[in-house]
Amino acid sequence: MGHPNDDTDKHLRGSLTKQNKKLSRLKCSVHNYDWGIVGNNSQVARLFALNSGSDIDPYKPYAELWIGTHESGPSFVDHGNGRLESLSLKTWISDNPNLVLGERLLRSGAVLSAEKALSIQAHPDKDLAMVLHNSQSSVYRDDNHKPEMALALTEFEALLGFISVKELMDVLCSVPEIVELIGSGNAKQFLLVNEQYRDKNAKAVLQSIFSQLVLSSRNKIGAMISNIKSRLLPEMQKRKLTDKEQLVLRLESQCPADAGVIAAFLLSYVKLNHGEALYLGGNEPHAYICGEYIECMANSDNVVRAGLTSKHRDIQTLLSMLKYTQGFPEILRGVSLNPYTTRYLPPLDEFEIDLSILPQATSVVFPSVPGPSLFLFIKGKGAITAGISENDNVEEGEVLFVPAHTEIRITAESTELHLYRAGVNSRFFTIP
Template identity: 50%
Template sequence: MEWDTVRPLRLRCLVRNYEWGRFGEESLVGRLFARNSGEELNSGMPYAELWMGTHESGPSFVEFGVLQEPVTLKKWVEENPTVLGEKVVERWGKDIPFLFKVLSVRKALSIQAHPDKELAKLLHEARPELYKDANHKPEMAIALSDFKALCGFVSVKELKDVLANVPEIVELVGTENACVFMNIEEQDGHEEVRAAQTALKSIFTSLVTASKEAVSKVVKKLGDRLIMEQKVRTLTEKEELVLLLEKQYPADVGVISVFFFNYVHLRPGEALYIGANEPHAYVFGECIECMATSDNVVRAGLTPKYRDVGTLCSMLTYKQGCPEILPGEPLSPFITRYRPTFDEFEVERYLLPSGEFLVLSEIPGPCIVIVLSGEGWLQMGSLNEDVSVGNIFFVPAKVEVMFRAGVATQLEFYRAGINRRFFK
């Protein structure tokens, strides 16, 4: 086995400049990208996502030094599959099954969902120009700042309150649809849950398929009403969000559809897991994100991009109720683990006080590590490399490394790898 396949390798990673990203130095993504790439930031450019992995839409590159040209991580892994470990190759082939990201959100992302494997395959075969791969995309977001998101449908009770108090929605979906839902029994029995899901699907589909003219009229009417009522009462968080989104996406059906979704606030260190076919939209903040290696997105609102509304309405689970917010599992004073139910990935956060060191024990699969703050050293045998903000490393399977924080700095980094449950 060559030396390069048994030691950590530095990665040069790509940034995505989606228009919803934060600008220049205000963006954590931008600052990390500048340190990782050596490029200067453009203060007028949005820096939305930093991608770390093998997906062709945003490939990472392995750096071997000035005497050798960088190669994509995907190509290098394909040529050196031992770095993945036998079980990973057997399950996912010669590829890393997860995609690791940092996001800086200034403006709300689209209301979207990600298909399961079966649907992803069908969509990729039918429209490969829109759906770039045949994989599913379960994902997890870990808040780095106060982070706001829409995720999953509200409960039956809350949606009944919406239909009773937001006449603009009834105007769009129709009185008959609204009455059917208002008559749903609020019970946990199988038949009641199925009836609620069927009624919710009907009413939500009516909402997001309404004509542009009707949506534009109703969104303006809703905004005007809330502005007037703001003078005499305190608006709810959802109502304030409506006014914010109306400025970001005027006359968009996503503005009024926020009443259908849970409005989630994450504090730094809290995580949100999002399974296949669940609606969501990130609203504001910065986060670490990890997902199965895919870029499949089905959109329905809050976006200038293509909206595949029919597919989205047919694929959603229509589960109702608040999503679970997880604090992570503390493994030691220095380590917090975020382990979702998906085989493809888990994430660990490391926070080393000044002068402390920590051994990242070997695991049977590959890892990607990103340094978010501080400086220190990475050590492995005779290898001793400086590490600092924006450094990103690929660590092969069965490789043990040690990180040490600097004398006067705290070292914070995250590691993404295969979910260890997969190896048991």
């Protein structure tokens, strides 16, 4: 995309400043990572095509639609009869600081379509992020944390956090390959001691197993996975495999001889339905497996990987940072704001997400707030009013930037209108 000359740039910036209390349509960036869903089957592909006016490549994977100011996939302001102006959202915001309260939100939104698993990873908390950035700035390019929320658009699968003590006992009873890795004597000692001792020492056992797995050679992991397949494939003829066993075989088909395949036995396997969400805090192991979802995160690129990936792995850092907290993660179902809107609030100040599903001819009002908002329309058509301005039309694929202190009213004109709003967490504005 070309850049305007200085005169054009100054004229555009001046024009936008005069209109800065109006809504701004955004043109967003797409990423075609190989784990994405191919062609028309991808929600990302459909939304990007509608947002950009481009055609969908039926043979290309569409993984992520990025919304915001991230340098690797910035959004651009679309002003004036749908004509895309070559002014990035980040530049516009820097010229109009009264629109926002910092940049707490604006690098943080995405729609993802995952056909294959993403890497087993964790995001450093703020303290660790500063240390990593100072020592390895080429890898960890900022000093901020990266908590995030994933809100399911379809059925969505993920691994998040470590399994409970009971599940760990089940693994040591049913996965002989892991028992062989840590030694049968160690496994028996853990299984045979009293319950109080097990609970006290489960974290250490879990840490030992996980560490040995991710530090093992590729040849050793390959042999372990081969043994698992040789054991499970005949079992399929006699019984239905457990969900975790089926998942391990799926992961092996995507990432052969990868330690992350076996590590999946040690992580909690979560399945979400539409409208359910997960919150991922700092230093928590996770991997998204498949499905389509809205993702909102804090302003950071920091990722520490250990499995299911061909990218850089920083295993020692990941092992040292993990909390090894055990138990099934909380599934967030949001809080109802009105008959049509549900709000998802993570336990941090950076962001919140609203989901509105409007039947035809119904309306919802988003009150004026001190921070900016991003609106994504994923289904249907409607009319939108900002403050006292006249109605404007919105439809699937459109992304809007809404300035601070702007009340929004949206009315559905189709059978159903589905939209998502991401904004600075309302808790932030109540902090003394």
